[in-house]
Amino acid sequence: MPETQLETRNQKLETDLRGLAQDIVQRAMSGGATAAECIVREGDEFSTVVRLGQVETLKESGSKAIGIRVFNGQRAASTYSSDFSRSGLDRMVKSALELAKITSEDPYAGIPEASQLGSLEGDLDLYHSDVYSLPGEERINYARRTEKAALDYDPRIKNSEGGSFDAATGHKVLANSHGFVGEYRRSYCSVAAVPIAQAEDGKMQRDYWFSVARTLSRLESPEEVGKIAAQRTLRRLGARKVKTARVPVVFDPMVAASILDHIFEGVNGDSIYRGASFLAGKLGQKIAGDQVTVIDDGTMPGGFGTSPFDGEGIPTRRTVVIENGVLKSYLLNTYTAKKLGLQTTANAARGLAGTPGIGPGNYFLQPGVKTPKEIIGGIPEGLYVTEFLGHGVNLVTGDYSRGASGLWISGGELTYPVEEITVGGNLKEMFFNISEIGNDLEFRGAIACPTIRIDGLTVGGE
Amino acid sequence: MDKNRFFFEHYGLTERNLERYLAAALSAGGDYADLYFEYLSSTSLMVDESIVKSASQGISAGCGVRVIAGERTGYAYTDDLSPERILHAARTAALIASGPAKTPAVGFQEKPARSLYPVTLPSVDAEITAKVELVMRADTAARAFDPRIKEVRAGYADELRNILVVGSDGTFAEDTQPLARMNVGCIAKTDGNSARGTSGGGGRVALDFFFGEKTPEFFAKESARQAILQLDAREAPAGEMEVVLGPGWPGVLLHEAVGHGLEADFNRKQTSAFAGLIGKRVASEKCTVVDNGTMPWRRGSLNVDDEGQPTQNTVLIEKGILKGYLSDKLSSRLMGVADTGNGRRESYEHIPMPRMTNTYMLPGDDAPEDIIHSVKHGIYAVNFGGGQVDITNGKFVFSASEAYLIEDGQITAPIKGATLIGNGPDVLTRVSMVGNDLKLDEGVGTCGKDGQSVPVGVGIPTIKVDRLTVGGTAKKDLGGFMQ
Numbered sequence: 001m002p003e004t005q006l007e008t009r010n011q012k013l014e015t016d017l018r019g020l021a022q023d024i025v026q027r028a029m030s031g032g033a034t035a036a037e038c039i040v041r042e043g044d045e046f047s048t049v050v051r052l053g054q055v056e057t058l059k060e061s062g063s064k065a066i067g068i069r070v071f072n073g074q075r076a077a078s079t080y081s082s083d084f085s086r087s088g089l090d091r092m093v094k095s096a097l098e099l100a101k102i103t104s105e106d107p108y109a110g111i112p113e114a115s116q117l118g119s120l121e122g123d124l125d126l127y128h129s130d131v132y133s134l135p136g137e138e139r140i141n142y143a144r145r146t147e148k149a150a151l152d153y154d155p156r157i158k159n160s161e162g163g164s165f166d167a168a169t170g171h172k173v174l175a176n177s178h179g180f181v182g183e184y185r186r187s188y189c190s191v192a193a194v195p196i197a198q199a200e201d202g203k204m205q206r207d208y209w210f211s212v213a214r215t216l217s218r219l220e221s222p223e224e225v226g227k228i229a230a231q232r233t234l235r236r237l238g239a240r241k242v243k244t245a246r247v248p249v250v251f252d253p254m255v256a257a258s259i260l261d262h263i264f265e266g267v268n269g270d271s272i273y274r275g276a277s278f279l280a281g282k283l284g285q286k287i288a289g290d291q292v293t294v295i296d297d298g299t300m301p302g303g304f305g306t307s308p309f310d311g312e313g314i315p316t317r318r319t320v321v322i323e324n325g326v327l328k329s330y331l332l333n334t335y336t337a338k339k340l341g342l343q344t345t346a347n348a349a350r351g352l353a354g355t356p357g358i359g360p361g362n363y364f365l366q367p368g369v370k371t372p373k374e375i376i377g378g379i380p381e382g383l384y385v386t387e388f389l390g391h392g393v394n395l396v397t398g399d400y401s402r403g404a405s406g407l408w409i410s411g412g413e414l415t416y417p418v419e420e421i422t423v424g425g426n427l428k429e430m431f432f433n434i435s436e437i438g439n440d441l442e443f444r445g446a447i448a449c450p451t452i453r454i455d456g457l458t459v460g461g462e
Numbered sequence: 463m464d465k466n467r468f469f470f471e472h473y474g475l476t477e478r479n480l481e482r483y484l485a486a487a488l489s490a491g492g493d494y495a496d497l498y499f500e501y502l503s504s505t506s507l508m509v510d511e512s513i514v515k516s517a518s519q520g521i522s523a524g525c526g527v528r529v530i531a532g533e534r535t536g537y538a539y540t541d542d543l544s545p546e547r548i549l550h551a552a553r554t555a556a557l558i559a560s561g562p563a564k565t566p567a568v569g570f571q572e573k574p575a576r577s578l579y580p581v582t583l584p585s586v587d588a589e590i591t592a593k594v595e596l597v598m599r600a601d602t603a604a605r606a607f608d609p610r611i612k613e614v615r616a617g618y619a620d621e622l623r624n625i626l627v628v629g630s631d632g633t634f635a636e637d638t639q640p641l642a643r644m645n646v647g648c649i650a651k652t653d654g655n656s657a658r659g660t661s662g663g664g665g666r667v668a669l670d671f672f673f674g675e676k677t678p679e680f681f682a683k684e685s686a687r688q689a690i691l692q693l694d695a696r697e698a699p700a701g702e703m704e705v706v707l708g709p710g711w712p713g714v715l716l717h718e719a720v721g722h723g724l725e726a727d728f729n730r731k732q733t734s735a736f737a738g739l740i741g742k743r744v745a746s747e748k749c750t751v752v753d754n755g756t757m758p759w760r761r762g763s764l765n766v767d768d769e770g771q772p773t774q775n776t777v778l779i780e781k782g783i784l785k786g787y788l789s790d791k792l793s794s795r796l797m798g799v800a801d802t803g804n805g806r807r808e809s810y811e812h813i814p815m816p817r818m819t820n821t822y823m824l825p826g827d828d829a830p831e832d833i834i835h836s837v838k839h840g841i842y843a844v845n846f847g848g849g850q851v852d853i854t855n856g857k858f859v860f861s862a863s864e865a866y867l868i869e870d871g872q873i874t875a876p877i878k879g880a881t882l883i884g885n886g887p888d889v890l891t892r893v894s895m896v897g898n899d900l901k902l903d904e905g906v907g908t909c910g911k912d913g914q915s916v917p918v919g920v921g922i923p924t925i926k927v928d929r930l931t932v933g934g935t936a937k938k939d940l941g942g943f944m945q
Contacts, residue, residue: 051533051731054533054534055534055558056533056534056535057534057535057536057537057558057813058534058535058536058537058557058558059536059537059538059813060537060538060554061537061538061539061540061551061554061811063524063539063540063541063811064541065522065541067520076515076516077516077517077518078516078517078518079518079519079520080518080519080520080521080522081520081521081522082521082522082523082524082541083521083523088521091521092521095519096519099517099518099519099590100517102514102517102590102591102594103514103515103516103517104513104514104515105513106513106515109515136557159731159732159733161731161733196733196854203855204733204735204854204855205854205855206733206852206854206855236855239855241931244700244701274510274511274613274615274649275612275613275649275651275656276613276649276658352520353506353518353519353520354506354516354518355515355516387852389850389851389852389857389858389859389883390848390849390850390859390860390861390881390883391847391848391849391850391861392847392859392861392879392880392881392933394658394878394879396649396656396657396658397656397657397658397692397878399878399879401698401861401879401880401881401933401934402859402881402933403850403857403858403859403881403883403933405857419855419857420857420883420884420885420931421883421931421933422700422859422881422883422931422932422933423933424698424700424881424933424934458700458933458934460700460701460881460883460931460932460933460934461701461702461931462701462702462931
């Protein structure tokens with residue numbers, strides 16, 4: 001294997017992206033826009049997959065793109081391009097100005113007030129160039145070691161979708177016609193393994209584990225990740241169905257995060273203002289059990305959901321979403337805040353094109369004191385869910401029905417694996433029925449949740 | 463070679479350049495190299511609260527270079543189509559190989575390909591005001607359907623993708639791929655109750671499709687109808703029961719339960735529950751399932767796949783027997799099977815892999831009403847949200863967005879979103895009746911695999927599955943699974 005050279009990055013044109021973003025805003029304003037906002041994103045990615053000890057894929061590249069949102073009074077439109085040539089950029093600006101003639105006047109449209117704009121001070125610990133510091137062969141070794149640890153863990157691990165190592169960096173610049181210009185860089189690296197175990201009857205099970213960090217120095221060891229991946233896979237062997245029943249259900253942290261995600265979608269200002277959420281109109285009301293406190297914090301140093309400003313150039317902040325079961329705040333951007341007569345919570349998520357949406361900062365459920373083992377220990381018969389399949393969640397009504405697999409709890413212990421079952425209920429009741437919260441909060445992404453127990457759910461099986 | 467030559471005209475590419483890039487890609491050895499040029503322009507519009515809130519247009523262009531050496535793939539891409547950057551990407555991708563340089567074939571051959579979507583004026587170039595009219599009409603029609611319809615969001619999106627694929631084996635393929643769709647989402651509200659409905663459709667069609675064949679009113683009424691219906695839906699039963707799937711979009715069952723498991727990469731690696739089952743019975747003899755990339759105007763269709771191979775109609779399951787896999791170049795080379803033209807990718811930033819196109823079951827002999835009448839207690843599912851499958855253990859899930867109880871052979875009450883869950887390799891063995899009413903979906907499907915999304919189609923006639931697990935929330939009592 002020859003040494004991988006990272007020329008893609010080194011040879012990158014050192015364009016002044018701040019200047020470019022400001023220039024594009026200026027061009028839009030000269031072209032007749034009443035307000036404008038420009039985003040420039042560039043990024044590099046490296047990924048490698050090693051399968052059964054052999055390199056399977058090696059991918060390395062960089063790209064950049066630019067987007068603009070313009071306002072013609074209360075009419076808004078946006079365009080984007082990957083073509084940074086003079087003519088490409090001219091066409092992007094011109095099309096945006098043209099498009100902003102055909103959209104409707106929306107009294108709530110607009111960029112934030114100048115006084116709201118800004119960027120958090122200080123080092124947020126988001127960028128570490130060390131994610132690219134390993135030489136090519138070492139990166140491949142990270143992937144190889146992760147897979148090997150899984151394969152070596154048990155003879156029943158007979159196959160694999162591979163071990164992988166990924167690294168990426170991103171650079172984002174935002175400028176608008178109030179004179180705001182901000183930028184930040186973020187880095188990311190991860191290792192993962194996807195082993196496959198086979199039982200004596202030939203039936204296979206697959207699972208995975210991973211570690212992700214903003215710096216190589218905080219990445220968990222490939223050996224540890226591979227071992228956990230193997231354990232998670234092995235415990236699924238011999239899975240069976242169970243009879244339909246109403247039992248307590250314990251969600252492991254990975255699947256518990258999906259419940260938290262449903263709360264996020266439920267308090268998302270976009271669905272609130274159009275009444276498309278089962279939580280619309282519930283501000284100040286009790287929507288969950290007393291011990292449920294949910295925080296969104298875009299300011300945590302090193303966090304996966306951290307940034308110095310949101311997608312509209314407003315400094316990120318910490319928002320208490322639910323406090324002891326009472327809904328304290330929706331999550332909003334400028335538009336949805338205006339619609340609801342509230343203040344933005346700096347959760348604007350700006351893609352290249354379109355109206356800014358709403359995204360989480362570091363969004364989590366406040367941990368409790370019990371260990372996962374203690375939570376499971378208190379259940380005579382129940383289900384421990386480790387994976388969901390499918391998308392059976394209706395946020396308008398709160399109806400919830402998802403495919404699941406996991407382990408059956410009997411006498412306070414995890415016993416045999418189960419699969420081909422469903423977990424059903426309604427989110428409105430589920431939040432009240434969160435009866436236990438674990439102490440095992442750990443961020444493996446922007447949304448994190450400790451182990452939780454929810455009562456009153458229907459487990460659908462035979 | 464006298465077609466439109468998009469990249470030759472717009473980026474000054476020549477055959478000589480292409481040969482040079484391929485030579486650079488094979489400069490460190492390797493069995494095969496290819497270049498995928500893509501120029502994608504797109505438009506989208508959204509009406510919400512009866513006003514056009516957003517309009518967007520964009521352009522994305524780039525080139526991906528792939529080098530295959532044995533089972534290894536090196537990949538690099540650039541969004542700058544200058545010769546230096548493409549050569550650089552080619553040399554980066556070449557790092558996967560190690561050995562003496564290979565020489566690519568000299569000269570390119572373009573295989574004859576179909577013309578499945580011959581639009582004269584691609585919708586992306588059509589007047590934006592006509593598209594505004596479409597979304598506004600959808601909004602009006604949905605609100606007019608019933609006063610309980612309180613929220614409507616109607617979207618229109620189109621794109622035009624120009625691609626050029628050249629390979630070191632002399633492959634040369636160009637295609638211009640239009641794609642357009644409308645979506646309408648409604649929320650119905652009464653005091654204390656609300657429900658949603660969604661509908662949409664399109665294909666590789668021109669804008670006039672939405673002014674003739676499938677109007678905004680068609681999608682709007684369908685969306686509103688579902689939302690109103692769901693207001694009165696009761697809780698779905700839970701447990702194993704007979705399930706009848708309606709025709710069309712419920713074909714997503716085939717996509718999840720068998721389609722993914724038959725993608726060649728999983729079978730080459732022996733990670734699919736279907737690995738090694740060729741020639742074996744995986745469905746009842748009433749089931750014949752195909753993947754057909756050659757249907758005119760369809761969302762999942764392609765003249766050539768993203769590796770330049772013409773698409774085809776591939777029989778996956780014939781009268782219950784597993785016949786073949788869906789293959790791309792890499793898998794066909796390594797497995798020694800034919801390339802079925804299923805190598806697809808999301809964009810120039812992505813490595814191609816075997817993917818479905820339009821996957822459907824051929825019609826049978828049963829009248830749909832006879833199928834319903836044959837069910838004592840079960841559910842009739844006619845619309846679905848999404849689905850998902852774990853290809854290794856074969857378990858799949860999909861969620862019904864419109865379903866009804868069947869009691870003593872009659873369709874009775876609508877039920878709330880129920881999840882259906884089963885095992886891919888045996889669910890079709892329990893298909894006891896197949897209707898004569900094959901229907902393809904309206905053209906809304908997007909399939910995700912390894913983080914790559916591609917447009918697909920699905921279809922199915924009315925079928926009866928004798929036993930499938932339904933994940934509802936209703937309590938069981940002595941009267942069966944009624945509330």
